[in-house]
Amino acid sequence: MRENPKYNFADGRYNSKIIGNKNQKVYVENKEDRIHVYPLNKMNDHYIVDTANYRPVVFSEIEMDSLLTRPNFVQTSLDIDFLTIPFKYRFPANGFPRQFNTNINGAVYLGYRSDVYVLNYSTNPLGVSKRHTTHFGFSFGCFTGVGGTAMNPWVTRGNIAIEYDGVVWTKGVAGIIGVNNFTVGLAAGWDNLLDGNKKHWIYQGKPWLGFAFGLNLN
DSSP: OOSSTTTSOOSEEEEESSSSSSOEEEEEEEOSSEEEEEEEEEETTEEEEOTTSOEEEEGGGOOTTSGGGSOEEEEEEEEEEEEEEEEEEEOOBTTBOOEEEOOOEEEEEEEEEEEEEEEEEEEOTTSOEEEEEEEEEEEEEEEEEEEEEEEOGGGGTTOOOOOEEEEEEEEEEEEEEEETTEEEEEEEEEEEEOSGGGGTOTTTTOEEEEEEEEEEOO
């Protein structure tokens, strides 16, 4: 994975309480055995790095029972993902029982994302400290895309006599959680069939719930 704030704790702007007791915007610079945390001061609608007041976080000086044992940094951003929803739960409709569908689909997701980086430190027998970063991502937004659905006489109230895979326009909202590079979430949406049998399809415009898996695009 390329080094960017979605997956790695890279140099950049974050929100953190590491300087003082209140949450504020900071700029983080990574060094070999430490990180430098600089306050960001807002001047004329721009944030300026305050190089005169910075907090060096030295790995070897951090005690296990210190509040700095697990310093965390938060970064917010616009999130653009590719989503697939392999499992959809459809509610009962027109006397047809609830269903658990596994049709192929894909959608573009746009949302608001918060990335949280929790830092841990360990020291080996030689006294060399090493940093470990755990990444959590939280995002909520909407999606739209296309997918497939099984068409047959049973889901059209007997109005067609053939079976085929119909194309649907799928859309809705989703909440996504990411741990390091793994992303999973819950989605709620509805589908619209894109052919002439849409007036017969019992799930036309009906809500469903599903599991979503994502790939970050930005």
